[in-house]
Amino acid sequence: METICISIGKNDPVPDRSDVRILPVYALKGFSFSSAVPVEEEERPRKTPYGLMINRLFREEELGEVAAMLERETAQQAEVLYFADPAVLSLAENFFRKKLIYRPETLLACAGDVSFWLDTGIRGVSLSPVITVQETEEILRKCRNCEVMIHGKQLLSVSARKLLSAYQTATHGSFDPASISLYLEEETRSEKMPVKETEDGTMVFSGRELECFDRIRAFQMAGAMQYMIAGEHMSPKDRETVIGIYADLLHGRECRSAIGEYRRSHPDCTEGFYAEKTIL
Numbered sequence: 001m002e003t004i005c006i007s008i009g010k011n012d013p014v015p016d017r018s019d020v021r022i023l024p025v026y027a028l029k030g031f032s033f034s035s036a037v038p039v040e041e042e043e044r045p046r047k048t049p050y051g052l053m054i055n056r057l058f059r060e061e062e063l064g065e066v067a068a069m070l071e072r073e074t075a076q077q078a079e080v081l082y083f084a085d086p087a088v089l090s091l092a093e094n095f096f097r098k099k100l101i102y103r104p105e106t107l108l109a110c111a112g113d114v115s116f117w118l119d120t121g122i123r124g125v126s127l128s129p130v131i132t133v134q135e136t137e138e139i140l141r142k143c144r145n146c147e148v149m150i151h152g153k154q155l156l157s158v159s160a161r162k163l164l165s166a167y168q169t170a171t172h173g174s175f176d177p178a179s180i181s182l183y184l185e186e187e188t189r190s191e192k193m194p195v196k197e198t199e200d201g202t203m204v205f206s207g208r209e210l211e212c213f214d215r216i217r218a219f220q221m222a223g224a225m226q227y228m229i230a231g232e233h234m235s236p237k238d239r240e241t242v243i244g245i246y247a248d249l250l251h252g253r254e255c256r257s258a259i260g261e262y263r264r265s266h267p268d269c270t271e272g273f274y275a276e277k278t279i280l
Helices: 060-071 086-091 094-099 111-118 133-142 163-171 216-222 236-250 256-265
Strands: 003-008 021-027 051-054 080-083 100-102 124-126 146-152 155-159 193-198 201-205 209-211 226-230
Touching (some): 003 236, 133 146, 146 216, 146 236, 226 236
Parallel strands (some): 003 021, 124 146
Antiparallel strands (some): 146 209
8 A cells, every 4th residue: 555644743633545554744843844833752643653753953962862862752653753864873773774764855866875875774765856757756766665755845945043033133023933924035936935943943945835646656656665745834624635636646546627626726836846957
């Protein structure tokens, strides 16, 4: 059965399907870059099985905290843990490596990268969504245990600094840096890119919604291990609708009407960098 992973907040409902396996992935507070409401270190998610995002980059003085986190029940009971910092791999016991999925966002972009990380004995890798569909399919054909991002707003930029707070101080702005309703807009584009500041830093997300309805079957045929949906910026209804469409597509069912309706109600949908000339 195909697996669709979906990143969500700790209190978000998890869509239920019998024809695909849905794995909710939660951000772990203090250890992740995510706009989702995180779970605490000692707070096991109610929905099991589950995955955890521990995708921050860590300073040397934080490594003791990372090692301790990996020993706690919340991490031990997780089916998968997404990481971006190689320090996580070095701290993980050998048996624990089979839980790890390397997810460095925009960095994992060729078969050589993938093979290097898979040779460390980890569960898999999550391919960069900023390469073309042709490059993605080539990697999938050459390397197994690869996850592909198929839907949602991509994380485009991360800073360990609190940039919104710094901007507010410099401009004497009246906005709340902790607001979940803040956007950035470039002078030459109309897209509103969600921006969020947490105690760990600042994140900027794409203003467009990645959508791979026309690509999912090609990814499946090329050998994708599983698929990732970034569900943090989606409503519960949209998450359920999107997963239903992908489930139907993975099983070869006809769903042109559902796709058309979703696209009409979400005009900001795009195939993202998959349909663009490579930027790497």
